[in-house]
Amino acid sequence: MAEPLLSLSGVNTKIGRYHILHGVDFAVPKGGITMLLGRNGAGKTTTLRTIMGLWRAAEGSIRFEGTDLARLSTPEIARLGIAYVPENMGIFADLTVRENLVLATRERAPDPRRLQWIFGLFPALEKFYALAAGALSGGQKQMLSIARAIIEPRKLMLVDEPTKGLAPSIIRNMIAAFRELKRTETTILLVEQNFMFAESLGDGVAVMDDGKIRHTGAMQALAADRDLQQRLLGLHLDAHQ
Amino acid sequence: MLTQLLSGDFPRSRALTAILIAIFVLLALAPFLFPGTKPLNVAAKICYFIVLVASYDLLLGYTGIVSFAHTMFFGIGGYGVGLALYNWDASWLAVLAGLVVALAVSIVLSLVIGLVSLRVRTIFFAMITLAVASAFAILASQLSSLTGGEDGRSFSVPTLLRPSFRLFEGEVLGVAFTGRIVVYYLVFFLSLALFLTMIRIVNSPFGRVLQAIRENTFRAEAIGYRTVVYRTIANCLGAGMATMAGALMALWLRYIGPDTSLSFAIMIDILLMVVIGGMGTMYGAAIGATIFILAQNYLQSLMGLASKSLEGLPLLPKLLHPDRWLLWLGVLFILSVYFFPTGIVGKLRRK
Structure with a gap:
């Protein structure tokens, strides 16, 4: 199997006295869009910010093309070719x-x-x-x-909830733009709450809850398995239809 | 030509353009329009304060750095040139040597302060600069054998700049062109050049990064900018410009002392001028400095006139008594912040 572009292993992040990420493990393969899903407060934004070095990982390793990002400052991480689109x-x-x-x-x-x-x-x-x-x-x-x-x-884009608060017509515009980006083989790790958006774009998916990765796999498989969605994300059958 | 001079940063308001042209013309012709000693003093003070206030705006308005050490760098410039002229002969070489030493001291000091403390939060950085500036003011006062202590030092300036010197035999536009006018134009043109340089800096790609850092440091870092490096460079640039303003002040006053350069009251004045003019706009520095210095120098006289003309009326003459000028300056400041929360330039540009 090919080496992933980005891999997180046992990443723990603490913000002040709050322990937010509890040993996050997942990998982002080169090319395509990996969705990072989860309920509010699951730790998705903290994961992206930890990858960018905006919050330092207390433990664990974050490897990008063989480089340990946990040792680098945010500007150094950005200059490796990682772009961050905050929420x-x-x-x-x-x-x-x-x-x-x-x-x-x-x-x-x-x-x-x-x-x-x-x-x-x-x-x-x-x-x-x-x-x-x-x-x-x-x-x-x-x-x-x-x-x-x-x-x-860029080699990797970290995008945090791009559809938050946007009108449906703008969301459709966003989907088209991300499809075009996908065509250019830019690797994207995308945090999203809008399941319809995630389903239409995602290749792979990682689902977080309570600061841990609960599920990884293909987006299509998660989209087809309503029980799994219900269990992981608390989605009702009609929520995304 | 004008686009290049102003780096494409035009006033973007007719009223603002008119005010700036008026300030420029009045300052350029001040020796001929207002030949008295006091008006010329006021005009020269406006010139070097425009540089000082603009250099502070480079930190506060464009980079979001709150520093209380700006008067220290202003003082270093003044003391550098002043002590060089006091201790050596009154030559241009002494002026140059004093300026170079002062610039070197300022830049090293601002570099150290920046690298050591710009990583901390804004309020802590402000406190550190306040402590350093206070220590420097005490040091300048204590080292009386070198600095003259609280009394300061009076010194001679190069022959060309002395009041007894005449550049032309006769009068020019009815005014004798003495060394005082020569030094006024030296202050005026150097202030103009420094001001235009600062406009160039804030409109350069470097200036855009500073504005991005002011708006959101984390976002600027996430794009790949080492914000501490940029903030430190801005700190050094601001310090260097303040030092130049201090050197111009020393040449104009032919005196240097703690009250004219290092006092905390001047720091507060600079802050007020930036706020009145409009933070994050170089033109605001020019307008803020002009209005504030005019008020500082003429409000008392104006109030004296108003008080006399209202004699016989109840309460008003007492309220407008010249001794209460500071109270009215405070009222003017409160009104300007209330009516122009984004400063005069911000208000005029929004219209």
Whole structure:
């Protein structure tokens, strides 16, 4: 079996006196989208933040292409080619759309072809290119947040609840954008509460509860097994129909 | 040309453009429009305070660094040039040597403060800078054999800058072009150059990273920026600019002492000027410094006039008595924060 792109082994994270992650073990294979599902407070966001080094792992190892991320600082982790899209539209509101994108390239200007590709995914960003990001709508901010992560080719994207608080039409737009990203063979680890969204995009899945991984497998298998969904996520039969 | 000079950062408001042009023209022609000693003093103070306040805004408004050590760097610039001129002959070489030493001391000090303490939370960093600045002020006062202690030092300046020097034989626009006017223009043009440099810095890719750090440090780190490095560089740049402002002040006043450069009252004034003008806008520094220094110097006289003209009326002459100017300055500050919470520039740009 091929070496996974990212693997977590026995990861424990403590925030102050709270012990949030209790020995998290799972792997993200290269290419495709791995969904990280779970109820509120299961530890999904903490897992992403621990991978990025925003919270330090107290124990365990996080290996990315053979490098132990637990030893690196957040900027060093980002420079390995890992992009992080935080929840709640993590943009820089005082900067323009253009400045947000330039910032993420760490260059003077983004690659024009890459920029056109992004405008194809999210046409609103082209329209409001010179506008302060704080003036965008919620959905546009989320688009910008994702665009910032993909303005340069990345090896791995960590995306935290991209559909949170978005209208169904914007969610459909997001699904199309992630499908296009999948086509470019970008590896994505995506935290999501919206099962319909996860089902339509995910290749693999890991389900968390109470700071531990409770299930790993294929997304299709979980989508087909209502009893398993009920047991792991507390979903009712009609919840995602 | 103008786009290059302003780094594409235009005022973006007609009223703001008009105010800035008025400040620029009045300061540029101050020696001819207001030839008295006090008006020229006020104009020169506005010039070097614009640099000082803008350099503080580089930290507070653009990077989110709350520092109370800014007057220390201002003082280092002043003492560097002042003590060099006091101890050596009054030459340009002494000015240059004093400035270079002062800049080196400031940058090393800000680098050490930055690397040691910029990792901690904002409030702790502020407390550390307050402690360092207080220690430095006490040191400057205690080392009286070197600094002149509380009395400070008066010194001579190069011949070209002395009041007795005449650049032209006759008068220019009805005013004798003395060394005081030469030094005024030196202060004016260097302040302008430093201000434009700061506009260039905040509008560069480096400046955008600073703004991103101010908005969300974690997000900036998650993109790959070493925020401590950027914050430390900003701290050094701010310190260097404040040092230059201090050097200009020393050349203008021909005197350096703790009250004119190191006092905590000046630190509070700088903070008020940044807030009044508008944080995170270089133009706000220019407007804040101008309004505050004008109020500081003329509010008392204005109140004296108002008090006299209202004689005979109940209560009002007493309320407007010149001795109460600080009270009214406080009221003006409260009103400006209430009506312009984003500063004058923020308000004008939103219209």
